Amino acid sequence: xxxxxxxxxxxxxxxxxxxxxxxxxxxxxxxxxxxxxxxxxxxxxxxxxxxxxxxxxxxxxxxxxxxxxxxxxxxxxxxxxxxxxxxxxxxxxxxxxxxxxxxxxxxxxxxxxxxxxxxxxxxxxxxxxxxxxxxxxxxxxxxxxxxxxxxxxxxxxxxxxxxxxxxxxxxxxxxxxxxxxxxxxxxxxxxxxxxxxxxxxxxxxxxxxxxxxxxxxxxxxxxxxxxxxxxxxxxxxxxxxxxxxxxxxxxxxxxxxxxxxxxxxxxxxxxxxxxxxxxxxxxxxxxxxxxxxxx
Amino acid sequence: xxxxxxxxxxxxxxxxxxxxxxxxxxxxxxxxxxxxxxxxxxxxxxxxxxxxxxxxxxxxxxxxxxxxxxxxxxxxxxxxxxxxxxxxxxxxxxxxxxxxxxxxxxxxxxxxxxxxxxxxxxxxxxxxxxxxxxxxxxxxxxxxxxxxxxxxxxxxxxxxxxxxxxxxxxxxxxxxxxxxxxxxxxxxxxxxxxxxxxxxxxxxxxxxxxxxxxxxxxxxxxxxxxxxxxxxxxxxxxxxxxxxxxxxxxxxxxxxxxxxxxxxxxxxxxxxxxxxxxxxxxxxxxxxxxxx
Numbered sequence: 001x002x003x004x005x006x007x008x009x010x011x012x013x014x015x016x017x018x019x020x021x022x023x024x025x026x027x028x029x030x031x032x033x034x035x036x037x038x039x040x041x042x043x044x045x046x047x048x049x050x051x052x053x054x055x056x057x058x059x060x061x062x063x064x065x066x067x068x069x070x071x072x073x074x075x076x077x078x079x080x081x082x083x084x085x086x087x088x089x090x091x092x093x094x095x096x097x098x099x100x101x102x103x104x105x106x107x108x109x110x111x112x113x114x115x116x117x118x119x120x121x122x123x124x125x126x127x128x129x130x131x132x133x134x135x136x137x138x139x140x141x142x143x144x145x146x147x148x149x150x151x152x153x154x155x156x157x158x159x160x161x162x163x164x165x166x167x168x169x170x171x172x173x174x175x176x177x178x179x180x181x182x183x184x185x186x187x188x189x190x191x192x193x194x195x196x197x198x199x200x201x202x203x204x205x206x207x208x209x210x211x212x213x214x215x216x217x218x219x220x221x222x223x224x225x226x227x228x229x230x231x232x233x234x235x236x237x238x239x240x241x242x243x244x245x246x247x248x249x250x251x252x253x254x255x256x257x258x259x260x261x262x263x264x265x266x267x268x269x270x271x272x273x274x275x276x277x278x279x280x281x282x283x284x285x286x287x288x289x290x291x292x293x294x295x
Numbered sequence: 296x297x298x299x300x301x302x303x304x305x306x307x308x309x310x311x312x313x314x315x316x317x318x319x320x321x322x323x324x325x326x327x328x329x330x331x332x333x334x335x336x337x338x339x340x341x342x343x344x345x346x347x348x349x350x351x352x353x354x355x356x357x358x359x360x361x362x363x364x365x366x367x368x369x370x371x372x373x374x375x376x377x378x379x380x381x382x383x384x385x386x387x388x389x390x391x392x393x394x395x396x397x398x399x400x401x402x403x404x405x406x407x408x409x410x411x412x413x414x415x416x417x418x419x420x421x422x423x424x425x426x427x428x429x430x431x432x433x434x435x436x437x438x439x440x441x442x443x444x445x446x447x448x449x450x451x452x453x454x455x456x457x458x459x460x461x462x463x464x465x466x467x468x469x470x471x472x473x474x475x476x477x478x479x480x481x482x483x484x485x486x487x488x489x490x491x492x493x494x495x496x497x498x499x500x501x502x503x504x505x506x507x508x509x510x511x512x513x514x515x516x517x518x519x520x521x522x523x524x525x526x527x528x529x530x531x532x533x534x535x536x537x538x539x540x541x542x543x544x545x546x547x548x549x550x551x552x553x554x555x556x557x558x559x560x561x562x563x564x565x566x567x568x569x570x571x572x573x574x575x576x577x578x579x580x581x582x583x584x585x586x587x
Contacts, residue, residue: 079571081571082571084387089566092563093564094567097563097564258407261403261404261406262403264400265399265400265404268399270396271393272393272397272400276376276379276383
């Protein structure tokens with residue numbers, strides 16, 4: 001039973017990450033490969049605060065969100081100068097640098113040795129030390145995040161974001177402050193990813209840089225692509241598929257290294273398959289095709 | 296000591312320049328940043344390992360066959376995947392995502408076939424080293440640099456003197472206009488993918504002969520190649536070689552002043568600064584989304 005709740009917690013955490021990237025990439029069209037870096041910043045902030053202070057868990061989470069927002073600002077403020085492939089490259093570069101910081105700033109992060117013994121989350125005297133209890137916390141965070149995404153998507157800001165995705169120049173000429181809206185949505189997305197990182201750190205109890213690599217950013221992006229970019233619940237569906245199916249492989253009794261490779265095959269294969277035959281994902285809008293493009 | 300760092304910087308420029316040239320060709324022909332080249336680099340080295348170590352073929356033949364195999368693989372991926380996506384009106388963002396998916400698939404297949412442990416392609420690079428003015432250097436590194444310079448020179452010639460080169464430049468400049476002028480974009484893309492992936496495989500093989508093989512080493516090399524391709528491609532293949540030398544020396548300077556662990560970070564910091572401070576340096580004025 002604990003194993004089932006463990007899987008559900010991972011689905012909630014990665015569903016949240018997918019939802020936050022969906023705001024940035026799905027609704028606004030800013031394809032980012034830096035999301036694992038914000039996830040990592042949140043996780044490291046929570047781990048360091050939990051290990052060195054007695055700050056209550058809600059404050060730790062809020063601190064992780066705040067620090068991730070600031071780091072998001074560091075990336076998006078200069079990156080607003082570039083678009084398209086070059087925006088992707090700038091986020092890619094940022095992700096590589098962030099991994100280097102996690103891995104090499106040994107005095108703070110302990111580098112490849114990671115940070116062990118992170119105390120479990122507690123709300124007052126109520127410890128969330130079992131998967132069953134922690135599941136409800138991650139579920140609440142998932143629901144709150146989806147509520148925020150749905151509110152943003154349904155608001156005038158959401159319509160502007162969709163307009164930016166469809167035609168940024170036209171949106172700008174319509175008098176909308178495109179740069180500010182992109183800036184805001186990116187920071188919100190980074191902050192949510194930081195919160196997910198805090199949950200991950202206190203749940204697993206150990207973090208190291210290998211959880212926050214370029215491949216993890218690609219995984220989060222796959223969640224959005226497969227679940228459906230530009231749809232509120234699409235990333236949750238994507239996270240469920242991409243976490244539950246590989247978990248099911250465990251029951252085949254495969255060696256762990258082979259199971260990991262099959263998992264990667266599955267992520268990549270599904271991503272290519274969806275892009276070829278259903279580019280809008282399972283629940284998403286058709287955000288990736290331009291009818292006026294030529295073959 | 297300083298001389299050793301300078302020599303190291305120049306020598307590391309060889310494989311980075313080769314990948315940079317390969318990526319610049321890919322960006323010109325395909326119109327997007329094809330991340331699956333990172334897996335092609337790894338594939339080149341591992342396929343050579345299979346032919347040379349496991350099947351016992353001569354080293355030169357193994358490397359040549361591996362290069363051709365990777366060239367064909369790149370060409371097939373262009374035809375089967377990226378061309379089909381273009382027919383379905385995919386944007387460069389979707390093509391980039393597909394290349395990410397392809398990278399993940401190829402990487403997993405390589406790990407399944409060869410395992411995740413360190414493999415040794417050849418000991419030839421481990422056995423000998425030369426000394427020049429007190430600095431050590433390996434013959435394989437000189438060979439790699441020589442190949443990079445030869446490829447840069449050959450490519451500069453091909454791009455300016457052959458129908459393929461002229462077609463490729465036209466395609467990169469304006470895909471729609473080039474099609475209207477009768478240039479067969481599908482054929483040019485396929486041919487260029489063959490050449491570019493072959494060059495990427497050569498880089499992987501040469502690095503594989505110098506250091507040991509690990510499944511992730513292609514992405515590590517790809518990082519440097521991407522930086523020099525973006526910084527140097529506006530000045531042609533020689534610009535990429537110069538950018539590779541600059542990057543190699545910068546990375547060695549970081550080894551000297553900070554720590555060898557920050558080499559990738561330094562490479563990407565240079566890219567990020569170039570990208571954000573002066574986007575025109577990377578020819579960002581052209582809209583990549585408009586490429587067909």
